[in-house]
Every structure is written in structure tokens, then in C-alpha cells.
Amino acid sequence: MRPTIGNKMDANTLPKRNYGLDNLKLAICLLVVTAHTMLPYTDLFYGWYFTPSLPGEKMSVNYLINTNNLLSMPIFFIVAGFFVPTSYDKQGFGTFIWKKTKRLLIPAIIMLAYCKIFIPEPIFHVWFLQMLFLFCLTYAIFRELTQWRIKEDYKLNVSLPLLTGCFLIICAVNLIIRQKYLVSHFTVLFDVFYFEPARLAQYFLSFLFGVIARRLDWFKNESKLLIIEIGVVILLYIVIRTIFLNENNYIGSRLYTIMEACAIIFSGYMIIWAFNKYMNKSTSLTASLSENSLGIYLFHVPLLYYVQNYTKSWEIYFPLKLALILLFVIGTSYLLSFLLRKSKFIRQFL
Numbered sequence: 001m002r003p004t005i006g007n008k009m010d011a012n013t014l015p016k017r018n019y020g021l022d023n024l025k026l027a028i029c030l031l032v033v034t035a036h037t038m039l040p041y042t043d044l045f046y047g048w049y050f051t052p053s054l055p056g057e058k059m060s061v062n063y064l065i066n067t068n069n070l071l072s073m074p075i076f077f078i079v080a081g082f083f084v085p086t087s088y089d090k091q092g093f094g095t096f097i098w099k100k101t102k103r104l105l106i107p108a109i110i111m112l113a114y115c116k117i118f119i120p121e122p123i124f125h126v127w128f129l130q131m132l133f134l135f136c137l138t139y140a141i142f143r144e145l146t147q148w149r150i151k152e153d154y155k156l157n158v159s160l161p162l163l164t165g166c167f168l169i170i171c172a173v174n175l176i177i178r179q180k181y182l183v184s185h186f187t188v189l190f191d192v193f194y195f196e197p198a199r200l201a202q203y204f205l206s207f208l209f210g211v212i213a214r215r216l217d218w219f220k221n222e223s224k225l226l227i228i229e230i231g232v233v234i235l236l237y238i239v240i241r242t243i244f245l246n247e248n249n250y251i252g253s254r255l256y257t258i259m260e261a262c263a264i265i266f267s268g269y270m271i272i273w274a275f276n277k278y279m280n281k282s283t284s285l286t287a288s289l290s291e292n293s294l295g296i297y298l299f300h301v302p303l304l305y306y307v308q309n310y311t312k313s314w315e316i317y318f319p320l321k322l323a324l325i326l327l328f329v330i331g332t333s334y335l336l337s338f339l340l341r342k343s344k345f346i347r348q349f350l
Helices: 019-041 062-118 127-146 160-177 197-215 224-244 249-278 284-291 293-310 318-340
Strands: 187-189 193-195
Touching (some): 019 062, 019 249, 019 284, 062 127, 127 193, 160 197, 160 224, 160 249, 284 293
16 A cells, blocks of 8 residues: 555545445344344353243254354454455554544443343453454554555465465364363453454454455456365355265364364455455445444444343244244344434444
8 A cells, every 4th residue: 555644645646435344234234133042942052141941942954053153253353354445544553542542442341341240241342352453453463553554556366275374274273272172261351351262263363364365356357167176165065074074073063173273264254355345335224334333343232132031931932932032122222322422422443
């Protein structure tokens, strides 16, 4: 990128907004809300805050939930990383850190404090915002100390071997860390910062993947041949997983690690490329929803806690009950965010 005075860039040299990734961010946010709504009604257990009591309120969607978990958060970090270099180039070190503090750290702390005071169950879904803030801080410090930039005319064409290398790095890191830490087990520091050690490095590598992808325009004009090659890799993996996953726990645990890396690099790349190519447009509805995606993410879990406990004894057709809960939570989260953002002061943080 072409530098100007200090760490900042002239806004006229910056690329136009990528609505495809905005739309992907919104889609993943809604998928996360859906997964959190469905999770208590599955056989999975992640220390959730609600347990249904009526018979028949169970769903055989474990594979769907696991797939969502594999794809959603890593791609969230990739997309977040994709937007970071441009923001830093435009704002510089101090402004960048202050804005990330207002948009990530402060909302996370406020929501965490609210949950601790008003909700008896341990709810800490804001861990994503906390981790993203730390990753952004790391990037900013690195840029400030090194003054590192990639020249504007420098491009590195992404290839299957390059993606395979990224895939193998994440596999290796996951295998090493998970000798000690279990998946879906969180650690807390100073009673404020929550993180999942088993996936911490994986999420940082996903964030870094997004940063590099933005710098080198990996999602802009990619060849169809590469996409076909990636599709073949994913198909082969699915076949191998189907054959061997249930053989024993040892193979299953190793293949789960491979599945995550595959979801992040190969599946994630295809999804981001598709949104960038075919969904790179905005409507008034998607723009409004995207602007309020942070609010939807912040508010949906406390709302789920209240709504699911309030409707716990409702003996109605279960799929209808689940759909009503989901629609109410998404709609109310959006409405709360929309109304709060009417205030110029609150809009800085939301």
C-alpha cells in the first residue's frame, strides 16, 4: 500500500468497501445465533446455561452444530483480519487502538458485567470480542514497531500448495496444543478475559490469514481451476472422514483436528471467495443488519437465557417453538441495537 504522512493513508487511495465480506460477516452472525438457540436441545454439552425439561425437545442436529462451530468462528476471525490492514492504514496506531477499544473491548466488558450481575449462570459469549481486540492490538504493535508494509504493486497469487501449507501449519499447531487442552473448555484470566486454549492459536492464525489475504488480494480475481482443486480436496477429506472417524477415539480426535484445519483453509477460502465474487452488493436491509451485527451478537445470548427459561413449560409443537424463539431473539436483538445506535454517543461503542 502507498504510505503517506506517518502511519496513515490518504482515504482516496483506499479500496471501496467490500460488501461481500460484510454480508458474510452478517450471515455468520445469524448462524451463530441459530446455533446457540439450537444447542440446548441437542445431545451436545458445552456448559450451556439452559436445559430443557419437556420430553421430546431434542434434535438430531449434532453434525450441523459441529459443522457450524468449525466454520463460523474461524471465518469470523479471517473476515475481521481482512478489514484490519485498511483500517490501520487509514487511522494510524493511536486512533486504531482507541477505536478497537471502543468497538470491541468496552462493549465486551459492559456485557460481561451485566451478565455477572443479572444472570445467575456463567455467560461469557463476549470472548470473541476480547480475543479479536488482543489480535488487533498485536497487529498494531507489530506495525508500529517495524513500520512494515507490503508495496502496493506486490501481489502473491494464491495457489493450492500455498493453501496446503497454511492447512498443515494449523494442523500441527492444533495437534501440539491439544495434547494438553481440551476443545470447548474455557480459561478465565483476572475474572474478565475468557479464552479457549485449544483454539487460541488456531484463531490467531485465522486472523493472520485474513490480514495477509487482504494485503495480497487473494479473494479478488481467483481462477476457477483453483476453486475446483479446493473442492476436490474437500470432497476427498469428507470421504476419508466418513470411513475412519468412528473407528476409535484416537483416529477420531486426530481427524477432528484435520477437519478444523480443512474447514478454516479450504472450505473457508471457498466460502469467502464466493461471497466476495457473487454477494458483493448491498441493500438497505442487509446494510442495516450488517451495521447492527455487533449488537445482535452482544444481546442474543442474554435474550436467549430469558426467553428459553420463560418458554420452558410451553407445550407446543417443538419446531414451531424453536422457530418462534429464534425469530424473537434475532428481531429483538436487532431492534435493541437499532434503537441504541440512535444515540451518537452509544453508536461509538455499538
